[in-house]
Amino acid sequence: MRSRYCFLLLVTAAVTASCKVPPPAGPPLRAITFPVAGFVHYTDSFGAPRSGGRTHAGQDLMGAKGTPLVAAVDGTVTSVRFGGSGLSGNSLTITDAEGWRYLYIHLNNDRPGTDDGAGTYEQAFADGIREGQKVRAGEPVGFLGDSGNAENTGAHLHFELHSPDGAAQNAYSTLRAGVTGAWSAEQLASSRPYGLVDSVEMADGAIHARGWAIDRATDDPVEVSVYVDGNPATTGTADQDRADLPVAFPGVGPNHGFHVTTPAPPAGVHRICLVAHNAGAGGGSSRIGCTDTTV
Ligand SMILES: [Zn+2]
Incomplete structure (x- = not known):
């Protein structure tokens, strides 16, 4: 409707100024550190159909099993799941000071060099990671893997961005703009x-x-x-x-x-x-x- 209205204005009076409409609101952009400290590839798959009539609420960052995952932001680890069954497998959530949440799903559940599903907690999560732990952007939090329903699709981090109202937001632009690089050893x-x-x-x-x-x-x-x-x-x-x-x-x-x-x-x-x-x-x-x- 909006474009038709503009077209009519153009042909009658050529008042281009009145046709200027604000660009559509894009997905929110958050300043983050890229959550994987290693090579990954991904395309924008937010909203893609998934099994059971679901739509994809995140981005799939395909990479090598065991690649370190780092905190995207300064925040608090507000949930940790280890060893559960279901779609997510091993997972964690970081919440920042403004209430935005960053979900890490399909963390590693295998012993090195295997696909045995027998990985320990320390093969899924970095040292010290637990609910309530404060983390800083770039700090290691876990390891990329294929737990949950990623067992059949190849190792990747399924990364979700939730606004404070709880809605899943498309994190593609945020990831593209993300700063890469984990903390130095120093x-x-x-x-x-x-x-x-x-x-x-x-x-x-x-x-x-x-x-x-x-x-x-x-x-x-x-x-x-x-x-x-x-x-x-x-x-x-x-x-x-x-x-x-x-x-x-x-x-x-x-x-x-x-x-x-x-x-x-x-x-x-x-x-x-x-x-x-x-x-x-x-x-x-x-x-x-x-x-x-x-x-
Ligand atoms: Zn996914």
Whole structure:
């Protein structure tokens, strides 16, 4: 209707100015870091038909299994799904300060070099990633894969952009404009927590992990997770007295020791790792030690 109206104006009075209509509102453009730190290819597939009468609510970034995925924005990890069945498979959501949500779907679920569906949590998600974790744009959050209904279509990141009202928006332009490049090793090293595992012992049917962890961005205690065979088991707080720490690290308070216990896994040799969670405004968590323990 609008174009016909303009045409009539043109033939009668040639008032071109009155024909100027605003361009149609395009999809919203968000400033992001490109969510895959590696080569991908993709075409605009938003709205394409999918099985069961669905339409495609995201963009499929086709790439190699295991390629690191990074946070598109500064924000908070507001959901993490691991090991579930269904369409999405392993997935996570980051929400930014304005309520926009960035969905990462089909994260890796395989052990390296296989399509066995037996991948561990740490083969799907970067160290420290869990609900509530703050992240910064460019920080590693997970690994590209083919979980969920991507098992039959090849490894890709299905990436969705949701406006604060919950509506899925076409992320194509946002991705095209996205800044590429993950954080440099120096950037990550300068902002991650650090620490040490002093001991991992079996006692009273539990694994006891002791050590200390510090986030240089804050003197608040950091949280420490025990991973058993690649999966997070128990999280504790590094807030116990360690009078040796202020001596070794001037300016650091003494209350950064931890003693985290987790129920013993079945008899056998198990890989026990400790991850210190970033306690500041994001910037990467740290694996502070691993050891093989016989139960
Ligand atoms: Zn998709």
